Amino acid sequence: MKLESRNNQIAQEVIEIVEKYNFQREKLLQILEELNDSYGYLSEFVMKEVAKNLQLTTTEVYSVATFYSFLNTRPKGKYIIRLCKTISCVLAGKNAVANALRNELGIDFGETTSDGKFSLEFTNCIGMCNQGPAMLINNDVYYHLDPEKAVEIVEKYQ
Numbered sequence: 001m002k003l004e005s006r007n008n009q010i011a012q013e014v015i016e017i018v019e020k021y022n023f024q025r026e027k028l029l030q031i032l033e034e035l036n037d038s039y040g041y042l043s044e045f046v047m048k049e050v051a052k053n054l055q056l057t058t059t060e061v062y063s064v065a066t067f068y069s070f071l072n073t074r075p076k077g078k079y080i081i082r083l084c085k086t087i088s089c090v091l092a093g094k095n096a097v098a099n100a101l102r103n104e105l106g107i108d109f110g111e112t113t114s115d116g117k118f119s120l121e122f123t124n125c126i127g128m129c130n131q132g133p134a135m136l137i138n139n140d141v142y143y144h145l146d147p148e149k150a151v152e153i154v155e156k157y158q
């Protein structure tokens, strides 16, 4: 598909989602979440279209998109690993798990493997504080992690 017609299609899809929320600016987060789910990330084009339709500036949309760790402004891997970096998980051994994940995947946090399969990220508390260290792989929750267990879990997604 040519870029222009692909962009027209995306622009139309953005309008449909914004319309569903009655063009309400206060629904910006929900709108971005839906678009993030559809495309896997929020491209500059998508953010511009959202801004246009809600009569916001692109900067306003971009600030929301970059504030929430569940919204991506760059393409991500098929599986997004989010390791909790909040205090209870830190005390329970998050750093050792983080190093094991780095070594296993050969990337650092904030990066995506060259085959596009895994992205490694930190997240704030995911509500498993008394069972840390905890991580998400897409929507699956894993807890009571140690370095070996974390690597075994990731291997299942390989």
Ligand code: FES
Binding pocket: 084, 085, 086, 087, 088, 089, 090, 124, 125, 126, 127, 128, 129, 130, 132, 134
């Ligand atoms: S501190 Fe890690 S899940 Fe709450």
